[in-house]
Amino acid sequence: AQTVTQSQPEMSVQEAETVTLSCTYDTSESDYYLFWYKQPPSRQMILVIRQEAYKQQNATENRFSVNFQKAAKSFSLKISDSQLGDAAMYFCAYRSGPRGANSKLTFGKGITLSVRP
Amino acid sequence: DTAVSQTPKYLVTQMGNDKSIKCEQNLGHDTMYWYKQDSKKFLKIMFSYNNKELIINETVPNRFSPKSPDKAHLNLHINSLELGDSAVYFCASSQDRGTGAQYFGPGTRLLVL
Numbered sequence: 542a543q544t545v546t547q548s549q550p551e552m553s554v555q556e557a558e559t560v561t562l563s564c565t566y567d568t569s570e571s572d573y574y575l576f577w578y579k580q581p582p583s584r585q586m587i588l589v590i591r592q593e594a595y596k597q598q599n600a601t602e603n604r605f606s607v608n609f610q611k612a613a614k615s616f617s618l619k620i621s622d623s624q625l626g627d628a629a630m631y632f633c634a635y636r637s638g639p640r641g642a643n644s645k646l647t648f649g650k651g652i653t654l655s656v657r658p
Numbered sequence: 659d660t661a662v663s664q665t666p667k668y669l670v671t672q673m674g675n676d677k678s679i680k681c682e683q684n685l686g687h688d689t690m691y692w693y694k695q696d697s698k699k700f701l702k703i704m705f706s707y708n709n710k711e712l713i714i715n716e717t718v719p720n721r722f723s724p725k726s727p728d729k730a731h732l733n734l735h736i737n738s739l740e741l742g743d744s745a746v747y748f749c750a751s752s753q754d755r756g757t758g759a760q761y762f763g764p765g766t767r768l769l770v771l
């Protein structure tokens with residue numbers, strides 16, 4: 542079974558600075574997807590970024606980028622130019638690839654990010 | 659337009675009651691899911707349907723019964739509610755079984771008294 546570990550329960554960043562959120566996972570599969578979701582106080586789950594395991598290039602979405610290290614099974618999220626609206630809980634999630642019958646998301650425990658003005 | 663919607667957003671009820679949560683998606687996706695988020699914010703899959711067919715059924719008490727009348731709707735019925743059922747329940751959908759990100763509804767906060 543796959544597991545996702547987010548070992549830091551909380552992090553804080555100064556507005557306009559950069560912060561990196563860590564995530565590691567364990568799997569025996571070679572084809573899979575990784576995601577970061579954001580959950581602000583409104584509790585809505587918002588997709589931030591996704592990465593296909595077969596792609597070597599790290600995904601980027603505006604101020605959000607990932608550092609995907611497949612051999613190390615590491616998938617960290619970097620937020621540049623942090624904004625007050627980035628304050629939220631962030632979840633790392635794993636999903637089996639297309640050949641896997643199991644399409645569920647397996648989530649880490651989440652990390653609470655606060656942004657200092 | 660709301661992509662994945664759930665009703666109700668809040669549900670307060672007594673132990674032993676039966677309740678339903680409804681979910682609808684207008685994204686044209688063919689796979690839908692129910693997740694439970696507990697008091698520690700941990701998210702766990704409960705069920706998944708693909709084109710009205712049940713494809714994931716995690717270890718969930720049989721008091722919980724999902725129903726999918728069509729691929730745009732996935733409802734969750736809970737019988738004999740217990741205190742431990744208090745949680746936030748999220749519906750989600752994705753394009754197909756094996757690929758694509760999942761898009762979540764706003765969640766339903768259930769409180770069992």
